[in-house]
Amino acid sequence: MNRASKSFSAYEFLYIVGIIAISFSSIFIKWSSAEPSVIGMYRLYLTILIMLPLAWKYKQELLFHTFRQLLLLFASGVMLALHFLLWMSSLNYTTVASSTIFLALEPVLVMLGSYLIFKTKANKIMLIGMGIAMVGTVIIGSSDLALSKEALYGDVLSILGTIAVAIHMLIGKQLRSTTSAFAYNFLVFAIAATTLAVYNLIQGYPFTGYSKNEWGIFLLLAIVPTLFGHYLFNWLLKYMNATAVSMSVLGEPVIASLLAWALLKEALTGWQLGAGMVILFGVWLFMRHGKE
Template identity: 70%
Template sequence: MTRRLKSFTGIEFLYLVGIVAISFSSIFVRWSEADVAVIAMYRLYLTNVLLLPFVWKYRSSLFRLSKRQWGWLAVSGAMLALHFLLWMASLRYTTVASSTVILTLEPLMVMLGSYWLFRAKANAMMLWGMGIAIAGSIVIGAGDFQLSGTALYGDALSFFGTIAVALHMLIGKKLREGIDAFPYNFWVFAFAASFLAVYNVAQGNAFTGYEASEWGIFLLLAIIPTLFGHYLFNWLLKYMNATAVSMSVLGEPVIASLLAWLLLKESLTAYQLGAGVFILFGVWLFLRYGEKSNRSVPASES
């Protein structure tokens, strides 16, 4: 991704790729029988293994960081680890639609945080777009919400996981102003995976002995939702405001619910499909009228 993007259309395409990619995450987690902390840990470690061939190219920028940047990278990684731990665990207690719809609170949290930290403002049309998308997301997950039992516990895990990823996005936006995409992603993934490794040791979770199919799922998680999802979104933070990037989660319930219907046989009504159209329209509206607020694309990017 070293070539300069000359139009917002190019960014929109990559943005769409990221939405589709992260939507596969819930499916892969459902397929795995490993502990969610183990899944998240290997997902991130394997991502960095895949990035190793590029380490030599970026060797200077990987270590040319201040103590303050190292500290915030660790905090960002901790928030990403907490997000994966809580959100992945939620999928064991509630449906994909219900869990992913709660993630739609992320752009609201990021928007408020962006205004407070960066004085980033959203115009009326952007707010309308966000509102339409969130309303559609609520419709998709409303039929699965329950106020008791394991479903409520799963929804609570998803909610706190959403707070964690919102903080991760805000920290990332600030760090990406001074750190290129590769070192930022590499170290954040490394910190997050290491925090999860410590957690797994404390919980007594096994690091080995998994079937080949489980390792295949770990690898799929590393390639599709992490490299083509999280890495891509962290890269886009250089070109888009944090709220716009976080709006990607509003498209996830649509794609994830369709995938869950096709691959996991979870129910999906025409009513929910119609809501999906509203979500995508709302996301488009937000991005379309938020284009002017995005910074100009720099001449080069790592």
């Protein structure tokens, strides 16, 4: 019993590490002057480079797939690329607090998608929680519109980016049942990075000529929020309840907003704080009474 308790505590510790790690993502992106699609591309390519030494061990899973699996992997990678492009772009128009708070809607969208695709039922309290979260979203949107149309545009980009990552998660839920965390992440990261590379090529964005500071930011994004955040959460899915892992997104807006206040000197308005609490309460209610 003590051994199990210690083991669970270790997973809890890693869970907290993951939440803190992903919260740094918006800070690093704000520090960079590169295009969001370039940031996302190098963030993922550098992550793959770090993972490469272990690729030989998983060569069978990396090379052999059914046609259906390949289609799902491609769709998952494209949705992840779209998420990075939209959400990272939102940070150019709105604050970290407003942009990250919409990410808290991810578990709601994932469970809504599960209902539509897998026919997973939602009870009344879950629907009430979803309604409360949506009210908070409207409050932030209306308050940001009062500030500027740019801020509202950033909110819309963040919401669309959250929808994209929810679709990515739903596809991943199917693929992870037959694929290891390493193989899934490696392939999806590669597809997402290449999708962004094609986008950058079409847009004519430079692939080289970035300063050492920019390359340092790209590397920090690869190590901290990607490996110690997203990859860690996918690994924890094997040892922790999937619903509990997905609730990690609730901690990101809070920590990211505090980091932005401390490191970027971004002010937190009363509307953002109040509406943020409304969204978090709605999502918590939804997740608390949801079932696997």
